[in-house]
Amino acid sequence: MTSAAAEKHRTRVDKFAARQRELAAAALVALADLGYARTSLRTIAEHTEFSHGLLHYYFADKVDLITCSVQQYKAACVQRYESGIGTAATAQEFAASCADGLATALAEAPTMHRLWYDLRTQSLFEKAFRDDVAEIDDSLQAMIWRNVRTYADLAGTRPTCCPADAYALFDGLFQQALLRHLTGSNTALDDLRRGIRELFPRLI
Amino acid sequence: MTSAAAEKHRTRVDKFAARQRELAAAALVALADLGYARTSLRTIAEHTEFSHGLLHYYFADKVDLITCSVQQYKAACVQRYESGIGTAATAQEFAASCADGLATALAEAPTMHRLWYDLRTQSLFEKAFRDDVAEIDDSLQAMIWRNVRTYADLAGTRPTCCPADAYALFDGLFQQALLRHLTGSNTALDDLRRGIRELFPRLI
DNA sequence: CCGCCGTTTGGACGAATGTCAAGATTTTCT
DNA sequence: AGAAAATCTTGACATTCGTCCAAACGGCGG
Numbered sequence: 001m002t003s004a005a006a007e008k009h010r011t012r013v014d015k016f017a018a019r020q021r022e023l024a025a026a027a028l029v030a031l032a033d034l035g036y037a038r039t040s041l042r043t044i045a046e047h048t049e050f051s052h053g054l055l056h057y058y059f060a061d062k063v064d065l066i067t068c069s070v071q072q073y074k075a076a077c078v079q080r081y082e083s084g085i086g087t088a089a090t091a092q093e094f095a096a097s098c099a100d101g102l103a104t105a106l107a108e109a110p111t112m113h114r115l116w117y118d119l120r121t122q123s124l125f126e127k128a129f130r131d132d133v134a135e136i137d138d139s140l141q142a143m144i145w146r147n148v149r150t151y152a153d154l155a156g157t158r159p160t161c162c163p164a165d166a167y168a169l170f171d172g173l174f175q176q177a178l179l180r181h182l183t184g185s186n187t188a189l190d191d192l193r194r195g196i197r198e199l200f201p202r203l204i
Numbered sequence: 205m206t207s208a209a210a211e212k213h214r215t216r217v218d219k220f221a222a223r224q225r226e227l228a229a230a231a232l233v234a235l236a237d238l239g240y241a242r243t244s245l246r247t248i249a250e251h252t253e254f255s256h257g258l259l260h261y262y263f264a265d266k267v268d269l270i271t272c273s274v275q276q277y278k279a280a281c282v283q284r285y286e287s288g289i290g291t292a293a294t295a296q297e298f299a300a301s302c303a304d305g306l307a308t309a310l311a312e313a314p315t316m317h318r319l320w321y322d323l324r325t326q327s328l329f330e331k332a333f334r335d336d337v338a339e340i341d342d343s344l345q346a347m348i349w350r351n352v353r354t355y356a357d358l359a360g361t362r363p364t365c366c367p368a369d370a371y372a373l374f375d376g377l378f379q380q381a382l383l384r385h386l387t388g389s390n391t392a393l394d395d396l397r398r399g400i401r402e403l404f405p406r407l408i
Numbered sequence: 409c410c411g412c413c414g415t416t417t418g419g420a421c422g423a424a425t426g427t428c429a430a431g432a433t434t435t436t437c438t
Numbered sequence: 439a440g441a442a443a444a445t446c447t448t449g450a451c452a453t454t455c456g457t458c459c460a461a462a463c464g465g466c467g468g
Binding site for chain 1: 238239240241242318321322324325326328329334338341364365368369371372373374375376377379380381382383386387395399402403406407
């Protein structure tokens, strides 16, 4: 194949992949809005400028579309969390910085986090989502563990729990805060910040 | 109204309520099996010895049926947790007893707990479930808080966290253990026990 | 300008859904 | 036993769902 032909082909698949991403993004918006149980392909299509038939041109079926959406969500998630926490001098400062980060994440996109918990639960019923969800969970756990280790380093000691438990505890606080935030509590964000700040010293 | 008539009427409503409970119980089995998103009225009816039309004789609509099921689930939940923990002499013993209790609860009915998390997430999308779910959440939080206080008493000190945070942390461990248990991990139960035992001392 | 090929539309399909009502059946009361 | 009330079945309804397909559109090379 000539390089020109290769380039041509690449731009074609790029365009195809770009539209796939565009449609997956629209699917995420719809899912975050309505939840998995109430989101149909036609509803997703209404969140785009295209008709519902197009979805089957870019995705094999509904599961494929949602799987791709979840993978895309994961990419955005990880990328956001990689752009980590600002430098902090003391352990307390670091804990407060993490607490602010999590609270801000919750405040900025509560429905997206609601969708995450929805999809994670759905993965317990639909095996098709299980692998992607597990991958996201692992990267979230790694993110939390990095923070716990950094906090312990700043405090001059070591964590007293395993990464899985640390993630479970943080996630418990986050999910409860999300529940309260979405049901109208206006202290949920502050409570989350305080809860996270107080959690760090419990783990070393 | 004569007392005979009153009795007659009572037996009638009792029978009505009894069948309602029977159908709600079948609905719970179906929901635990398939999850909210995949459970239809006809599927629920297949879990009973009756036809699908009967569901509309005992329940106004689908939301009413599921709401009643959730309320019934709550009643069973609370009753189970009220029959609490055996007496323990030391704080460590008590923590171990609680850890065993939670791990046993998870092991005995994992799909029911999966359903609980499904319904709790659905309540963030469907306002109709919100109140019942919040009630269950409150009673679970109260159950956890009783245990944390008992542990602190046995240790001769006081909890250093609020009830909401204690519940969130326990729930985080439990949910993560459920995820792993249902996806095939055979260390999930032991990990949960250890995680709970280690969590108690972190909270005082 | 034509024809090709990737893209997009819009409608059609069968299946499944929640809901309802009319009739059959069973229970209860007199 | 017979009437009345309850319980239950059955089939139908309008929608909505995922999926598929024939046709139309649009840009680009020949």
